[in-house]
Amino acid sequence: MKLSLLLICCLFSLHILAQKKNSNYQYHIHRVTSPVKIDGIIDEQVWQDAEVAKNFRMVLPMDTSVSKVPTEVRMAYDDKNIYIEATCYKALPGQSMVESLKRDFAFQKNDNFIFFMDTYNDLTNGFSFGANAVGAEWDGTMYEGGKVDLNWTNKWESAVKDYPDKYIFEASIPFKSIRYKKGISEWGINFSRNDLKTTEKSSWTPVPRQFPTASLAYTGTLVWDTPPPEAGQNISLIPYVLTGISKDYQNHKNTAVHVEAGGDAKIAISSALNLDLTVHPDFSQVDADKQVTNLSRYELFYPETRQFFLENGDQFNNFGYASIRPFFSRRIGLTSNIIAGARLSGKLDRNWRIGVMDMQTNSNDDNRVPAQNFTMIALQRKVFARSNIGFMLVNKESFNYPPGAATTGANSKYNTNFGIEYNLASADNLFTGKALVLKSFSPNKKGHDYTQAGNLQFANKYWTVGGQYEVVGANYDAGVGYVPRQGYIKFNPYISRLFFPKEGIILSHGPTLNLTDYYDGGFKPTDNRAFLSYQVTFRSKSILTALVEHDYVRLLAPYDPTNYTGNFLPIGQQSHWNNAEISFFSVPQSLFTYDFTLDYGGYYDGGKKFSLANDVGYRFQPYVNIQMATTYNNLQLPQPWGQKSFWLVGPRVDVTMTNKFYLTGFFQYNEQGKNININTRLQWRYRPASDFFIVYTDNYLPRPFFVKNRGLVFKFTYWLNN
Known part of the structure; x- marks a missing residue:
């Protein structure tokens, strides 16, 4: 504190x-x-x-x-x-x-x-x-x-x-x-x-x-010349009708045909304050998440893309840091359906912003998930030229438990988070920073349930200097948030310098030094990552970066270094390794574009890791854009793992007949996740903010090759306002 x-x-x-x-x-x-x-x-x-x-x-x-x-x-x-x-x-x-x-x-x-x-x-x-x-x-x-x-x-x-x-x-x-x-x-x-x-x-x-x-x-x-006119009465209704057919082959379920209807309403309380309402929302127009090979010890983060949560979404989702988010809207409605919700957000006056959200989901017998209510209150006060102080309250209540449902973890009877943060932004933007304190309340979790963190950065044309620290208690529980790691202390100083040649093919170049240290509650080191990189930006806008890195890890929980085999390294196991990385991004103005990142060095338990990630694209502008993303990881570890390799291949094609009519199709083969995904989406924006969608999705198990599930959805939305 x-x-x-x-x-x-x-x-x-x-x-x-x-x-x-x-x-x-x-x-x-x-x-x-x-x-x-x-x-x-x-x-x-x-x-x-x-x-x-x-x-x-x-x-x-x-x-x-x-x-x-x-x-x-x-x-x-x-x-x-x-x-x-x-x-x-x-x-x-x-x-x-x-x-x-x-x-x-x-x-x-x-x-x-x-x-x-x-x-x-x-x-x-x-x-x-x-x-x-x-x-x-x-x-x-x-x-x-x-x-x-x-x-x-x-x-x-x-x-x-x-x-x-x-x-x-x-x-x-x-x-x-x-x-x-x-x-x-x-x-x-x-x-x-x-x-x-x-x-x-x-x-x-x-x-x-x-x-x-x-x-x-x-x-x-x-x-x-005169103050902008008032928008007047401003009510928008956005109903949708959806019909679809799906089949779950993996669980041997019969083909299901469903017809749904629901919608949103946007009501302007004032020219700066808006009330959003939703009843039985559906998000079938959203592309499937881009899959990645996960060799980290923690949960991956996927951003929110659902329209209802987006206006003034920063006030809800951006409280905290990338690794400490007390509220994350993607936690709502992923394991059970949203029945209804309401959200009031916007400006009260020049200095005050407010955000209030309440969402209700139903229980799900198949997933053994209880009905849950989610409440979020955010209040922000502007101070000085561009800074602000924010207050936040997040609460989740669970009830109507299905038979066999757990009452712990994500299904705990309640979880509450309260926090305050100060965001610095100087008038010229040279200084930025943040300081925050959070506390959680959960059943049977008392003590060590606080989080505090802060950072300060100075950035001008030549220098970027900054640092961040985080202290997350072992019992801190963000039940509606994204906090993948608990019980640690982190320090992260960094510095970079840019040089600008007066002539030649190089626009700028310079080094960056970044140190990240993690400690447990007793202030004993658990992780260290130190890297020195050098980046060269060419006048053509291509970018070349080289990096050398040292890592140290002391495991606080059993860990499978492949996230694949089910064999685990023990608690307390220590690993040191070095690695080098080089990356290049080609000129964006070319019809043919590419980038790659090569990484080679050590890994857990004296192992070795070679990684290659690259994206290749070609466009027949402006109508067709083809991209191929490929990731390859080769791990050489002692037994029982041995040598393991993972491919992740994802070609994608965007066809844009007009700026209102799009066809997107992509294929993803994820060897680590044992999944092949095909997703195709046709979108016709037949009038402003009103769309017709056809979405087809297929998921397969690669070995032995068979269909997991398959679905086809037709959706019609219409934006009606006065």
């Missing part, structure tokens, strides 16, 4: 009270007097009258000059929509570089225009919209001052039209599709452009190259 208090004092003392960095960059937006047609043709009078944002600044490869690829942006609004137009001039002839027409593309692999709106003017939260050069749409919510969650989607309209010397992006964003503070006449705004042929990333306002152009600390100001 003393460590947390000391870190909090440091975070407060390091805070920089400064004005917004780019407050002198202002764009004045005016109300339109005539209709705007979204077609990529800017022949309306409104675009002739609008102010022009131009003279973009280069961010990459260097941040010290004006952009060489011109971009001009215009904005306007009426009672219902925000309108934006971007004219993106081409510096070099030829076809634009894109992956496909599929929405929510990878920023660094596409020519694109994207903009970021800080609608609360708090430098922390907002929305992002845009498109690549052939019209694939991008939309997401923004959190933590510069991160974008692309799983979020809402109603808006866009068009991209290509010309020999430019492409034009045009869009309308309904006020009802975003959240903003009533009555304020200034928002944060920035515009970003990526041009692969010139390897240039640029933005309207100057952004240091070490930060993303999404960084809200470096936005300019969107000045409204």
